[in-house]
Amino acid sequence: MELGFLIDMDGVIYKGSQVIDGAVDVINHLVRKNIPFCFITNNSQKTRRDVALKLKKMGMQVEDRHIFTCAIATARFLASQKPQGTAFVIGEGGLNLALHTNGYSITEDNPDYVVVGEGRVINFENLEKATQLVHAGAKLIATNLDSNCPIENSIRPGCGAIVRLIEEATGVKAFSVGKPSSVMMRLARKQMETTTSQTVMIGDTMYTDILGGVEMGYQTVLVLSGGTKAEEVRNYSYRPNHIIGSIADLPNLFPQVFEEPLPVRQKKSPRPLSRKRHAVLAAHAST
Numbered sequence: 001m002e003l004g005f006l007i008d009m010d011g012v013i014y015k016g017s018q019v020i021d022g023a024v025d026v027i028n029h030l031v032r033k034n035i036p037f038c039f040i041t042n043n044s045q046k047t048r049r050d051v052a053l054k055l056k057k058m059g060m061q062v063e064d065r066h067i068f069t070c071a072i073a074t075a076r077f078l079a080s081q082k083p084q085g086t087a088f089v090i091g092e093g094g095l096n097l098a099l100h101t102n103g104y105s106i107t108e109d110n111p112d113y114v115v116v117g118e119g120r121v122i123n124f125e126n127l128e129k130a131t132q133l134v135h136a137g138a139k140l141i142a143t144n145l146d147s148n149c150p151i152e153n154s155i156r157p158g159c160g161a162i163v164r165l166i167e168e169a170t171g172v173k174a175f176s177v178g179k180p181s182s183v184m185m186r187l188a189r190k191q192m193e194t195t196t197s198q199t200v201m202i203g204d205t206m207y208t209d210i211l212g213g214v215e216m217g218y219q220t221v222l223v224l225s226g227g228t229k230a231e232e233v234r235n236y237s238y239r240p241n242h243i244i245g246s247i248a249d250l251p252n253l254f255p256q257v258f259e260e261p262l263p264v265r266q267k268k269s270p271r272p273l274s275r276k277r278h279a280v281l282a283a284h285a286s287t
Contacts, residue, residue, distance in 0.1 A: 003257055004036030004194035006185070006218070009051075010150055011204035011226020012247055013039075014058065020225050022248025024059040031061045035257055036192040040185075042144040042178040042208065044071035044117035044159070045092045068188045070143040070178030071095040071117060075102040076187055077177050078141065082112055087141075088133050090126050090162065091117025095143065108133070116166065116174065117143040118159040127162075131169045140166060144178025146208070150227075180212030189216070200254075202247065204228055206236050214238045223247055 007013065013023040030037045039051070039062070046054075048067035055062050071091070075098035078085060084103050088111040089096060095117040096106060114130045134140050145160035163174045177183050189199050199218040203209020204226025213220035222240040224230055225247070233239060242253055251258035 002036070002194070002198055003254060004038075004189070004192040004199050005030065006038055006040045006188050006192070006199060006201045006213070007247075008179075008203035008205070008209045008226075009039050009041050009043075012202060012223050013055075013060075015226070016150075016153075019058045020246055020248070022246060026247050026250055027055075027060045027062065029258060031066075033257075036194055037066065038068045038188050038192050039066055040068050040179065040188045042070045042146050042159075043149070044069060044074070044095045044098075044143040044178075045119050046094045047097050048072065048094075050094070065191075068184075068191055069094060069098070070184060071098040073181075073184035073187050074115060074117075074141060074143045074177040075099045075104065077183050078113060078115070079103055085112040087111050087113040087115045088130060088138065089115050089117070090119075090122055090130055091115065091143070092119040092121065110136075111138050113141050114138045114166070115141045115143070116159060116163045118146075118149060118157075118162065120156075122162060127165060131166050134166055134170045134172050140170070140172050140174040142174040142176040142178070144208075145174075145176045146178075179208040180215065182212070182216060185212045185216045185218070189218075202250070206233065206238075206240075210236075210240045211238060214240075221250070221253065 013020055048064045048069060051067045052062050052064050071094045079102040086105045086107050087099055088108050089106050099106060108129055111133060114133050142163040143159055146158035147160045148155040149158045167173055196217045200221060201209055201213030201218045202221045204223050206228055210220050210222055220240040221242045221244060222228060223244055223246050230243060
């Protein structure tokens with residue numbers, strides 16, 4: 001049976017700016033064999049092209065079509081609910097572009113929706129305006145409910161933390177589109193053109209990646225290279241189908257997908273000594 005892979009990014013294929021060992025070979029094998037896969041991320045800041053460029057610089061031969069962000073999921077969902085609608089946006093370029101691409105106009109004049117993503121350019125003026133618009137009747141949408149986002153050696157407030165301020169001020173609960181929402185999980189699967197039974201969700205976080213996959217009936221694979229330790233799994237009422245050390249172990253789980261062995265990276269052999277260099281070393285050894 002053909003399989004397709006939904007793959008989380010941070011903690012699965014890289015940590016910060018460092019590629020996780022084996023990730024490049026696994027991803028490039030999927031590309032080379034034309035096996036359906038899609039990177040699925042709750043980061044709404046960057047466009048899919050920006051994300052693809054980052055992965056290419058890491059050595060992965062991916063294209064824009066391999067990227068599916070919560071910004072894209074949010075924009076497609078809103079376009080299906082109210083075509084050619086309007087939105088006030090708290091977020092950055094990836095979210096704005098996704099909304100424009102799906103026929104939405106961005107405005108602060110009586111919008112249909114207030115859409116909250118994450119970013120570093122959020123200020124109290126934007127939060128105040130969003131609160132007023134929701135209080136006046138605009139629907140509140142969150143691209144995801146992650147409380148924080150990982151950064152190099154620390155964290156920063158995520159979309160969930162930002163949207164909760166507006167929820168508390170207005171008494172209105174946001175509708176979230178990102179992982180583990182079935183909206184994003186289903187849209188990502190449809191982009192791969194696989195069935196439920198053919199879909200495998202690979203992630204490092206139990207309450208987003210694995211929960212989303214379990215609720216959709218996908219096979220789930222938890223990798224321990226990110227934010228979850230093996231002993232923490234017992235704290236949850238649901239379990240992944242598989243637990244592996246990192247994505248480098250994926251070929252052992254699905255040998256039918258990886259029939260062709262992945263390249264073995266060998267250390268470079270030392271260059272043979274020249275006669276002159278050999279003579280110098282011999283002279284030192286005899287003294």
